[in-house]
Amino acid sequence: MHSDQITALRRRFHAHAEPGFLEYRTASVILAELAGMGVPVTTGADAIDVGSIAVPPTDAEKDEWGRRAVEAGSSPDEVAWFQEHGTAVIAELAGNREGPVWGLRVDIDALPVDEETAGDHAPVVGGFRSTTGYMHACGHDGHAAIGLALADRLRDGNFPGRVRILFQPAEEGVRGAQPMIDAGVTRGVDRMLAVHLGGDLPTGTVVGGVTDAMATTKWTARFDGEAAHAAAAPEKGRHALAAAAQATLAILALPRFAEADTRVNVGTFHADGSANIIPARATITYETRSTSNTVLEELNRRAEAAVQGAAQMYGVTAATKAYGRAAVSQPDDALLEDVTRAAAAVPAVEHFTPKGPSGGGSDDAHLLINEVQQAGGLGTYIFVGASNPAPHHHRRFDVDEAALPIAVDLLERILRG
Numbered sequence: 001m002h003s004d005q006i007t008a009l010r011r012r013f014h015a016h017a018e019p020g021f022l023e024y025r026t027a028s029v030i031l032a033e034l035a036g037m038g039v040p041v042t043t044g045a046d047a048i049d050v051g052s053i054a055v056p057p058t059d060a061e062k063d064e065w066g067r068r069a070v071e072a073g074s075s076p077d078e079v080a081w082f083q084e085h086g087t088a089v090i091a092e093l094a095g096n097r098e099g100p101v102w103g104l105r106v107d108i109d110a111l112p113v114d115e116e117t118a119g120d121h122a123p124v125v126g127g128f129r130s131t132t133g134y135m136h137a138c139g140h141d142g143h144a145a146i147g148l149a150l151a152d153r154l155r156d157g158n159f160p161g162r163v164r165i166l167f168q169p170a171e172e173g174v175r176g177a178q179p180m181i182d183a184g185v186t187r188g189v190d191r192m193l194a195v196h197l198g199g200d201l202p203t204g205t206v207v208g209g210v211t212d213a214m215a216t217t218k219w220t221a222r223f224d225g226e227a228a229h230a231a232a233a234p235e236k237g238r239h240a241l242a243a244a245a246q247a248t249l250a251i252l253a254l255p256r257f258a259e260a261d262t263r264v265n266v267g268t269f270h271a272d273g274s275a276n277i278i279p280a281r282a283t284i285t286y287e288t289r290s291t292s293n294t295v296l297e298e299l300n301r302r303a304e305a306a307v308q309g310a311a312q313m314y315g316v317t318a319a320t321k322a323y324g325r326a327a328v329s330q331p332d333d334a335l336l337e338d339v340t341r342a343a344a345a346v347p348a349v350e351h352f353t354p355k356g357p358s359g360g361g362s363d364d365a366h367l368l369i370n371e372v373q374q375a376g377g378l379g380t381y382i383f384v385g386a387s388n389p390a391p392h393h394h395r396r397f398d399v400d401e402a403a404l405p406i407a408v409d410l411l412e413r414i415l416r417g
């Protein structure tokens with residue numbers, strides 16, 4: 001597959017950006033492309049355990065995005081299948097000689113960002129601006145295209161071992177990797193790669209292994225109290241909103257840790273009721289992050305204590321639930337040697353750094369890498385510069401399409417051995 005075809009695929013994904021776990025159009029295009037290449041695929045229960053998705057999409061969301069996918073040209077039967085069995089797709093490539101089993105994670109979901117409409121934004125100029133209300137503001141459209149291009153190149157079988165390309169839903173909010181791990185996708189994988197475009201690096205720059213990712217957990221906390229008349233019997237009520245407010249301030253006031261960087265944020269706050277009623281229910285969502293997996297565990301314990309302590313103050317009950325999770329992983333030196341060799345063989349890679357920072361983001365691909373490393377395998381998370389004109393998740397984010405074939409060439413070199 002040549003650069004113009006990779007670009008065309010990227011633009012196709014870009015124009016129909018979809019939320020996590022609702023990537024029906026995206027997954028059906030991936031499936032059709034792989035079928036056209038004759039590449040075997042794994043989908044459904046062996047690709048993702050939908051039962052372990054902490055907060056699955058609602059039926060209304062499934063209907064809405066399913067309808068849009070069908071309108072865009074996907075078959076209703078296929079969409080119905082994805083609605084029931086999940087949107088993960090795995091391309092299975094077999095080499096013609098003995099060698100390791102490789103995994104490559106590419107993510108496929110988009111963000112609730114309303115894409116730039118100004119005439120100097122490349123997707124507007126090129127006529128592929130997203131019209132779905134969601135936007136590929138993190139480059140996952142490019143990742144999906146890279147995964148397909150790589151499958152196309154490797155279908156000749158001229159490489160050692162096997163390659164599994166994991167097209168992962170719902171990276172944003174770090175929700176999709178865990179249910180794929182629960183389906184067993186990392187079992188038997190010896191070397192795990194993840195690739196990301198952008199990172200505010202210029203095109204031609206590659207970081208072989210990211211070293212400063214943050215582990216994170218995303219939480220909901222629900223407070224259940226009791227409604228009462230706010231004037232006639234306020235003492236009979238149990239004020240869920242007050243407890244949620246107390247918990248919010250307590251979480252934001254958790255101390256820093258000396259041994260690692262941490263972050264906390266409370267991002268949403270909802271309560272039911274009206275001004276003359278003691279509110280019976282409130283919900284907050286919050287996240288914790290750290291550069292250390294063990295510090296994150298302690299931070300999570302303290303946030304839980306803040307939630308439960310606040311609930312106790314107001315006589316309400318609180319229940320927390322983790323709906324997203326990512327860990328920290330470190331690249332393996334032995335694997336970085338392979339990446340370094342491959343980078344040297346791709347002329348368009350002008351600046352290569354074996355290890356480097358990524359700016360403190362989180363990505364649940366590190367969970368996949370951790371799984372493989374804990375089973376004795378190797379892993380690394382590669383950044384491929386794409387001269388992004390605006391930061392990740394911004395409405396003017398874009399990738400330099402010249403970076404797409406660089407990523408494909410680099411990964412092809414690594415996998416051909």
Ligand SMILES: [Zn+2]
Nearest residue numbers: 138172392393
């Ligand atoms: Zn992102």
Ligand SMILES: [Zn+2]
Nearest residue numbers: 138139140196
């Ligand atoms: Zn991303």
